[in-house]
Amino acid sequence: MKPFTRKQFLNRSIVLASTLFLLGGEWNLIAKGTIEEKISDPPDGLKPILENDPTAQALGFHQDAKYTDFNLYPERKQPQAKNQVCLQCAQFTKLNEGWGKCSILTNGVVSTKGWCSAWSKKS
Ligand code: SF4
Structure with a gap:
């Protein structure tokens, strides 16, 4: 060599x-x-809920649950919280693969990956 x-x-x-x-x-x-996976665009003509919407802010809402304020919502760090996203919420009605309507936040659409403190398990 x-x-x-x-x-x-x-x-x-x-x-x-x-x-x-x-x-x-x-x-x-x-x-x-x-x-990270990018959140897709919402269905035509529909606008996402703004995270600075007063109700959304009061509920700690984020279009991507990863950005939850873990200081305010430490329970979001628990392993069982992993599937607590809008898609699995009782208030959520699916519109397409990435978006749906929330019966609480009604000024737009929410991402399937979103979360707020009003989350409750879909039955
Ligand atoms: S209530 Fe449910 S569907 Fe509505 S924003 Fe909160 S977690 Fe998402």
Whole structure:
């Protein structure tokens, strides 16, 4: 086996370091959950409930349950809360794969991934 020349060694080191840097960055993004499924657009003509809507705010509503304020709602950290999203809520009526109507927040549509403190299990 021929020894590396200095130039070959430097080139391979740069490629290896770049690869590790890119993989590390990607891993961090995945580990932090920043690569996430995007919420689809709502059905034509319908607007999502704004999270700063007074009722939505009072109920701690977010279109993506991941953004719940865990300081205000620590029970959302419990494993059993994982499936507590609008799709599984008694107040939710599905419109399509990503959206539906809520009988409490009525100024728009809610994402199937949403959550608020009025959540109750669909029977
Ligand atoms: S009441 Fe249910 S459907 Fe309505 S926003 Fe809250 S969790 Fe979603």
